[in-house]
Amino acid sequence: MLKTKQLTINEQLNKVKDQLSDGEQKNVSVIEEINEINPVDFFAAFEATDMHRVFWKDVTENIYFVGIGAHEKFQTNTQDRFQSMKEQWDKYVQNVQVAIDAVKGTGPILLGGFSFNQNISSEKWKKFRPGMMVLPEMMLTVNEEGCYMTYNLSITSSTNVSRTVRELKRWKHQISGLNDNQDSQTVKSTKSLDYRNWNQLILDAVETIKSGKLGKVVLARELEAEFNQDINLKEVLKRLDEDETDSYIYIFDLGQDSFISVTPERLVSVRENELLSTCLAGTISRGETEEEDDVLAWSLLNDEKNLSEHQYVVNMIKEAIEPLTKSISIPDKPVIYPLRSLQHLYTPVKATMKETISIFDLIEKLHPTPALGGEPRELAMEFISSHEPFERGWYAAPIGWVDYQGNGEFAVAIRSALISKNEATLFAGCGIVEESDPEAEYEETKLKFTPMLEALGGVSR
Numbered sequence: 001m002l003k004t005k006q007l008t009i010n011e012q013l014n015k016v017k018d019q020l021s022d023g024e025q026k027n028v029s030v031i032e033e034i035n036e037i038n039p040v041d042f043f044a045a046f047e048a049t050d051m052h053r054v055f056w057k058d059v060t061e062n063i064y065f066v067g068i069g070a071h072e073k074f075q076t077n078t079q080d081r082f083q084s085m086k087e088q089w090d091k092y093v094q095n096v097q098v099a100i101d102a103v104k105g106t107g108p109i110l111l112g113g114f115s116f117n118q119n120i121s122s123e124k125w126k127k128f129r130p131g132m133m134v135l136p137e138m139m140l141t142v143n144e145e146g147c148y149m150t151y152n153l154s155i156t157s158s159t160n161v162s163r164t165v166r167e168l169k170r171w172k173h174q175i176s177g178l179n180d181n182q183d184s185q186t187v188k189s190t191k192s193l194d195y196r197n198w199n200q201l202i203l204d205a206v207e208t209i210k211s212g213k214l215g216k217v218v219l220a221r222e223l224e225a226e227f228n229q230d231i232n233l234k235e236v237l238k239r240l241d242e243d244e245t246d247s248y249i250y251i252f253d254l255g256q257d258s259f260i261s262v263t264p265e266r267l268v269s270v271r272e273n274e275l276l277s278t279c280l281a282g283t284i285s286r287g288e289t290e291e292e293d294d295v296l297a298w299s300l301l302n303d304e305k306n307l308s309e310h311q312y313v314v315n316m317i318k319e320a321i322e323p324l325t326k327s328i329s330i331p332d333k334p335v336i337y338p339l340r341s342l343q344h345l346y347t348p349v350k351a352t353m354k355e356t357i358s359i360f361d362l363i364e365k366l367h368p369t370p371a372l373g374g375e376p377r378e379l380a381m382e383f384i385s386s387h388e389p390f391e392r393g394w395y396a397a398p399i400g401w402v403d404y405q406g407n408g409e410f411a412v413a414i415r416s417a418l419i420s421k422n423e424a425t426l427f428a429g430c431g432i433v434e435e436s437d438p439e440a441e442y443e444e445t446k447l448k449f450t451p452m453l454e455a456l457g458g459v460s461r
């Protein structure tokens, strides 16, 4: 329920308009509670339009955001991309009026992401920028309390409010003509780095680690899949939403090209001055039976190699965050984080910050953690750039949202794919440490392709 007596969006717009002087223009956010609507259906209803679409599902808070269209687009190509994004958003927020006292998860919320490296250069990623976030024209919020629609627009003292409201509500026609009978694609062929080259890549990394230059480096491979028809994003999303109940689900859709991720890894979340980050590194498969599952979990919790992969992440996050905090709590030992097809070592990091610090500052400090980059960071980044035979683009990079009050959450885009028509490029990586064995790491990446590949209708290889 909205906190204040619920004003219609008509009344909300008139309230803002009445305060405007002649010729003045104002960004405004109006919010209404709506009847229940399925977020996957809502996202899919705009498939045939050229509107920008963003999908976000956070399982911890049980919340969905679906952003449609772009009232404002914020992009950055500069070296200081996180600061540049922060400045652009701060500037917008200073001139926005939220017409009513918004409930959590409604109002102006910026959705988007960044690339792994500071630059993007390959043809494959040409539609994506190093920083790209949108303030949607309309955003559906579905949480435990209900369904809400936020509209972001700008008005002047001469705006025709009833006509504007009619235009805002056009989406209702869009969802009524929904066609559910589209076919799903099947995979025709897949292609990945051949094992000989993978073997060499891992041996090079292990040698560099043994020489003392690196502690850990995360290396990944691409899997290119071709399908018999254009990928039906709605079916993919529906499967992920139903099956992958312990991961974030994210789509950044630019029309023909979409980036999609089903990631269990939180980079950082901020609620007022409370911070939560998670260390997720160290992997084993799930068992067929409960007993086998327990045995695997126990062996992961006691495996020196996996514990070492994990500890690099804990140490780095602790070091990065501690100076900003009044108090910090990190358990001594990791626990198991089980997913549908694999399990990880997991350590939550909770902290109360000294003052409210922008989520963009935190991303800048944390990205990439040694769960995606390595230790030491700069050398690991150089090793990745010079050895991995593809461009990461948005894979392993921060994706998420920030609201107008500074709350926000960013995940890391692993278990992800770049989709274009009937082709998808999937990504999976693994933490290489001194004890790494190329074949075991190859199997681990294969396991990590599973969630996305299954949702796409393919089989892992």
Ligand SMILES: C=C(O[C@@H]1C=C(C(=O)O)C=C[C@H]1O)C(=O)O
Pocket: 218, 220, 265, 280, 281, 282, 283, 309, 344, 371, 372, 396, 414, 415, 427, 428, 429, 430, 431, 432, 448
């Ligand atoms: C790099 C990925 O995952 C990371 C590597 C892990 C590992 O090597 O054990 C586990 C989780 C993530 O930190 C990926 O899924 O692509």
Ligand SMILES: [Mg+2]
Pocket: 281, 282, 283, 309, 430, 431, 444
């Ligand atoms: Mg690993």
